[in-house]
Amino acid sequence: MxxxxxxxxxxxxxxxxxxxxxxxxxxxxxxxxxxxxxxxxxxxxxxxxxNEIQDASLTDDDFLKLLHEVGESDSLIVNVVDIFDFNGSIITGLHRFVGNNPILLIGNKKDILPKSLKVARLTQWMKERANELGLKPVDVLLTSAKKPENLEEILSSIEHYRNGKDVYVVGVTNVGKSTLINKIIQSRAGLQEIITTSRFPGTTLDKIEIPLDDGHFIIDTPGIIHRHQMAHYLGKKDLKIIAPQKEIKPKVYQLNAEQTLFLDGLARFDFIKGDKQGFICYVANDVTIHRTKLAKADEFYEKHKGGLLTPPRADEREHFPRLVRFEHSIKEKSDIVFAGLGWISVKGPAIVAGWAPEGVDVLVRKSLI
Incomplete structure (x- = not known):
């Protein structure tokens, strides 16, 4: 240092x-x-x-200071989330910090979801999930930060909802927030005049201010680390495997009760009880899925972890967290979500269990597709 x-x-x-x-x-x-x-x-x-912004990450304490700063401002809050990992990228409790400032919710990475998923349905789904978490966004927009075909729509919405105020862009790490801001910078004139401004008083936070025509700013803030994401337990090579780069191809498995699916060595899905049915896996195309009998699943995992079940890699298997079990009773069509990895759609009724590395969330939500 x-x-x-x-x-x-x-x-x-x-x-x-x-x-x-x-x-x-x-x-x-x-x-x-x-x-x-x-x-x-x-x-x-x-x-x-x-003219390129790189994401930077904050500690929890730093991020709380940042949220208080945002809450004390008179501004529009643009919250960027990862559609593929909505629950893992939403900022829990954001509504408690933003005061009366309006929130514009932007879902990134729409290009990796199956094209059969209609924009109107996804937008409504995001709005409902945000409301459940206490967020009341003034609008919900979808984009792909890598190829933002609707960049002008986003800029128009920001201009409309900011109503002559500054704009704070917030999000957790890896949601594509800075990629989106880079596209905004590239779309505007006077790029060479952009400068960075000083950190918030008394902290080591930094923010980057992009000047607007009326003397106000779009303010990029460093991303918060969300500790319940799979990404924090993997190296860069394995991150490329689990992070989708193109449209996901759903994989369907017809399972009888007492059968298990392994998502490489990263997660496990048990079909414990129920009639034979199809389970649809939505994970990155490079993630390999292995089927086995529930009775032999523990033995299968111990034998093949770091080999057939990779990632984690052989040299990382001893340090990879143990898998923790979450059991759920499914009565209607639902998704079993492995934070940062993907989800499995369950038609039900069924009793199932999801396993993920200790510290990574496995949860049930109303089916997205």
């Missing part, structure tokens, strides 16, 4: 150890910056030279 050196762009404390944390600067860039007197963190450097 390099103490007492701060980025002149955003005010973050400079550090050279962790690329994922705020203030990261490569050692070579640190030395050059100290020579020239222009010391920028990598995040600010890439914004200034490439």
């Amino acid at each position: 390099t103490e007492n050196l701060q980025c002149i762009g955003c005010g973050a404390t400079i550090q050279t150890e962790d690329k994922e944390k705020i203030g990261f600067t490569p050692k070579a860039a640190l030395e050059k910056g100290m020579e020239t007197g222009e010391l920028y963190c990598q995040r600010c450097f890439r914004l200034r030279h490439y």
